Amino acid sequence: MNVKTRFPPSPTGFLHIGSLRTALYNYLFAKKHKGTFLIRVEDTDRERYVKGAVESLIRTLETVGMSYDEGPILVDGKLSEKGSNGPYTQSQRLPIYKEHAQKLVEQGSAYYCFCSKERLEELRNQQQIAKLQTKYDRCCLKLDPEEITRRLSAGESHVIRLMIPGGETTFHDEIRGSITISNSEIDDQVLMKTDGYPTYHLAVVVDDHLMGVTHIIRGEEWISSVPKHLALYNALGFPLPSFAHLPLILNTDKSKLSKRQGDVAVEDYLAKGYLPEALVNYVALLGFNPTGDREIYTMKELVEAFELSKVNKSGAVFDRTKLDWMNGQYIRAIDPERLFMQAIPFFGSAATLPDEQKKKILEVEKERLTTIKDLEEHIGMYVSIPDYPATDLVWKKADARDAMLHLTNLANLLETTEATTFEHRELIESTIKQYIRDNDYQNGNVLWPLRVALSGQTQSAGPFDLLWVLGVEEGMRRITKAIDNLHT
């Protein structure tokens, strides 16, 4: 089977976490079956259109590592597109929708409606008061052809509505099995709006068919719209695609993941220092699990493992603490160069340090990071030693005199140690450990004051790491300062 999936974002300026997962599953499914994956911009709601949103979306998809075969692309910063089924932006396909809507009217599957928004609202209010179903009353269905022609040519504002047939609709969902909904539940959906734009329902059906989409994988919130879509497929004589409705991603209180209860945009998480890989990995496992006891997967492995039949039916709470853990795992395991590239925006006050030193800082500090942004809290001491009380230099099992003694000895040791030693963490460590052993000292007596002297903090990376990052020269300077500090 030649599989083709799609991801239709509405250009709101950011990518919702739920949309990320929908896009991801479409991508994974297509790749798994060596099929194609397309992106289509659904910008039929002019009121919500955000300038520059498509560009930003393309960049986000790129940074999370989701490539697509057809759809809008950026060429030298300018919007273009690839694929032979374009245009991939719905606002550029208006004549196509109009033509299909026209056809539906002609064959009696749809009809013109001139009702004002006020009348519709009034109708809804009355139905609500009477505790009736809120549905269009098909008032305009009774209009005779002459009157329709007259009002149309008079330029009266109107919409085109789909005639929902009677009976019931049953369809197969790849994740949930058979679903049946009575057509009496369905309103005569507007297909073409007064502004000449199609609604989602018309556009999605026409485009999915014209673009050759075989599998529609989308959020569960669309289940109740399927009968409308099926009515459209039937009226238009289109063959049916497969449907798969994904469970929702939830807030901690189990409601549909939304703003107000925290960040929901992929861009927010990226800005907070989450790695794209970690975000993708975490989100992929929200509602899908290949084995049950493995957690870390590359995109490639996800493609291999992905199966619609393994997607869960129930909603999944988006749990930040687990994302945090996973992000930490990635920070520690990822290629150092890749981590460095990702960390560049987060060096803050250390931005001016040489790249080599920044890489060393990352190497040392990554053990302590949950997000890359946390770097900002750890980086200050590498730029300049903060002020700290001399009492911090004293280990809990020793006193100030002892600290003084060891720092002085250490200064001598470092001064007489070969410069190349300080290029290797292991050598620094073995040199100092050897010194401790030779003199029969305790680690704490020596290492605690050394570490505090180097970091100015009671909690920090180890002294060998710090010496490696700072270099002997700066290290000596800090030790000398610590000794002075103890004197006063």
Added chain:
RNA sequence: GGCCCCAUCGUCUAAUGGUUAGGACGGCAGGUUCUCAUCCUGUAAAUCCGGGUUCGAUUCCCGGUGGGGUCACCA
């Protein structure tokens, strides 16, 4: 409210008509360690309820309860 969907530790989940119901995050308790972190070990913690079917149901069926979604000229 009508309709639709869903239901295993707090959270993400695995498994099966017969298991001590497994893993991960988080929690707790230890260990490693100069501190923090990492890392390691251990531990508590779940099959929503009630009926069936069955020798046996957490698993299959029905009902209930609970949660969610949806009922726009938004997607």
